[in-house]
Amino acid sequence: MPVCSNCASQLLSPLIDLDLSAIRSKLRSDSGPSISQPAEISTTFRNVQQDLISCEDEIQRLEIRRAYLVEQRSLLQDRRDHLQAFLSPVRRLPNEILQRIFDDCCDMNYFRVGGRRQKSIVQSKPALTLSSVSAQWRRNSLALSSIWSRITLSWMYEGEDYGGRETVHEKVLFILDTFLNRSRQHPLTVTLELKTTPVLQNGRFFTVVNRLVEQACRWRSFSSGGSYHGPARVFHRQIPSSLPLLEDVQFNGSYDSINVNILGTAPKVKSLAIDWHIPRSIESCVENLSHLELRPDYNNLETLFLNSPKLRSLKVYMNDEHYPHLAFPEDIYPKYVSPLSTTLEKLTLTPPSFIPEKANYTIFPFLNLPSLKTICLETNPYVGDPSWIDANHFVAFITRSSAKLTTLDIEGLAFSDSDLVLIFTHMPTLLNFTFNDNRVSLESSPITRKFIQTLQVHGQQPLTSMDILPRLRYLKLILRAETFDDAVVIGMVRSRWKPLQSPQSPQSVRSSCPWRRRHAFPEAGAKETEVKEPTMVTCLRECIIQFPNRMRSELEQVYASLDDIEKDGMRFVVLGDGKDDGGSGGSSGLASRV
Incomplete structure (x- = not known):
């Protein structure tokens, strides 16, 4: 009787020879049993049937045993998991x-x-x-x-x-x-x-x-x-x-x-969010507000801030054709705007749902906020054209306010890379910048190869003659492009982290936060000319770049050269949500270095 080569247990022994070569040979010749003598065939046939029944019984027995063992394995795994739960750190x-x-x-x-x-x-x-x-x-x-x-x-x-x-x-x-x-x-x-x-x-x-x-x-x-x-x-x-x-x-x-x-x-x-302007009947009820969301009456902005002396955060829904009495043509913009608030630190702007042709509903000419630290420019899902912002009005507002801005968050806005650089040249104190090109066509996104090159320190800067954002510490970009010049991105990240020697500082800089000396930023409105007094460019501490339409395997290979950045002290993360070849699809992410 045959035995198992693994466990040496006895295996099923058939009653007949399973080799078919002899039967095939007899079928092709006349030496087989005649039709008038079927006894030999019947005996062999009964033996085959008995072997089939024995095989079926053995298979059923083994399947029952296998099902039992699978169930026992599952129970043992559950018991193991429960026992491990006693050792879980969360219980302590x-x-x-x-x-x-x-x-x-x-x-x-x-x-x-x-x-x-x-x-x-x-x-x-x-x-x-x-x-x-x-x-x-x-x-x-x-x-x-x-x-x-x-x-x-x-x-x-x-x-x-x-x-x-x-x-x-x-x-x-x-x-x-x-x-x-x-x-x-x-x-x-x-x-x-x-x-x-x-x-x-x-x-x-x-x-x-x-x-x-x-x-x-x-x-x-x-x-x-x-x-x-x-x-x-x-x-x-x-x-x-x-x-x-x-x-x-x-x-x-x-x-x-x-x-x-x-x-x-x-x-x-303390916090009020409405979709209309504040009527005069409740102007006295907003004196304790620290956060306010509204669709303002541009005529009464000064009164609004006067009645809200504790206001620290303001979200504005820009006016549209539904509120024509709240909009102003460009020829009657105020020539001078006095400081409206000395407490407001955060301003969030949302565009109108519809912008008529040749209409101007911007609020920037009416604002002067010297205490401002954070600006958030949001998108509107109902806006067909996200290019609602006027860079010149925005720059004029920043210049007029003379605020020490530290954070700029832009989502879904379309304007040129040169306009974005123009804005940055008037934000030398900016520490944090986030950009999401959601709902922006690839042709209208300001995050271009030239813009990334302009962010480089001591690199080729096609859009300006000086280093922009000298104090930038946090950078986050969400880009829907399927391709990008990754070499330029890598060069920009390295240029804002690795210390370089400068003529003014001949000794090697060995610090967790290196600096660079470059051109000082001119006063607002002045030409970009090199000055004698150098300015300091601080290192980038955290950089997050997300490509929702690119494969993580591609990003892992391309950005592997930046693995040493984390060892030096920067937090660098690159995320990809594209579908890999042969993958199961769905959303996936890659953290090159966290």
């Missing part, structure tokens, strides 16, 4: 640190009434997820009232469709009550997304919405959204007498007097 974390982690990672808890049924209640409510992991996590989750106080309610039911469905929402109401109880007296962060009216035909609120409105005295942050806008709909013309804890308010939708009156009942509001 102090409760205070674990609660801090929970507070940071647990964002909004989403409740939805109506619409498509949710697959899982726990998936959209991270607080419930954290409290369901283990006894330790549950104790810490229940002790942390803040993670239960962040609630978003999406309402999608029509009033006439709700009749008799109160029991359907008892589960939602029960879970909502659980969150409100576990949040104890912690201030609430509430977002209401109203796709339809939350009011019954008899004028009463739906129970779920009413439960949140009853807690209005605990609201610290309130945001309204959806197609059925406005707190006026939420409060149904019945405004709470006092909103003592409310600090952050966001109104989506058109102007409503109820929205205005709500601000009058909330004396502690």
Whole structure:
């Protein structure tokens, strides 16, 4: 009987010879058994059938044994994983640190009434997820009232469709009550997304919405959204007498007097986001604001800043054809603008949804902000042409303000590389620069080969005669181009990190932050001429470049020459999200050096 070469166990022994050569030979000749003598064939045939049955039985026995062993392996792996969990470092974390982690990672808890049924209640409510992991996590989750106080309610039911469905929402109401109880007296962060009216035909609120409105005295942050806008709909013309804890308010939708009156009942509001200008009736309600988002009336900018002495951050929705009374033709731009604010540090600008031909709706000629440190220029998904910014107006605003800008963040804006360099020549104090060419055609992106060359220190600078951004420490570029001159990028990164000797400093510079001496920046409006007093160019400390349309294998090979940068002290990261040849597709990333 044959045996296994691995385990020496006996194997199935067939009753017949499995060699077919003898049978084939007899079939081709006349020496085989005659038709009148089938006994020999029948005996052999029965033996073959018996061998087949034996093989099937053995296969079934082995498959059952294999399935058993696979199940045992799975159980053993689970047991191993559970035993390893006892040794996990997270189990040794102090409760205070674990609660801090929970507070940071647990964002909004989403409740939805109506619409498509949710697959899982726990998936959209991270607080419930954290409290369901283990006894330790549950104790810490229940002790942390803040993670239960962040609630978003999406309402999608029509009033006439709700009749008799109160029991359907008892589960939602029960879970909502659980969150409100576990949040104890912690201030609430509430977002209401109203796709339809939350009011019954008899004028009463739906129970779920009413439960949140009853807690209005605990609201610290309130945001309204959806197609059925406005707190006026939420409060149904019945405004709470006092909103003592409310600090952050966001109104989506058109102007409503109820929205205005709500601000009058909330004396502690510090952040306000609206889609209209502030009417004169509530100008006195904005004196404590530190952050404001609005569509301003250019005529009353001085009054706005005068009534907001604590304002540190401003987001402006640029005016368009829907607000013609808020726009000005170029010939009546103010000739002189006095400083508007000495506290504002961050300015964010969003373009209008539509820019008529030959119209000018820029706010730059009306601004003078000497305390400004950060400028963010955002895109608008409804703008067909993202080239809405006028570089000359922007440069004039920077020059007029004489602010020590440290951060510039640009997303989805199209202008020439020379215009961007012109802007940078008036920002010698800039430390951080981020550019995302989202929604910008490749031909309109300012991040070109010439621009990267201009960023080089002591290199070929085709767009200017001096080093720009002498204090740049952080650079992030998101470029959708499928090809790029990587050698120029590598040269730029190296030129802004590796120290060079200069005539003024003959000794080798050995420091974690090398400097370079170059031309000093001229005063605003002066010509770019070399001056006697050199300026210092500090090293780049962090550089992140992302190519969403390029393969990571290609980037890994091209930028491998910069591996030594990390050892020297710079954080250099190059990311690629393209599909590799032979890969499974989807999104992938590469960190050349982190």
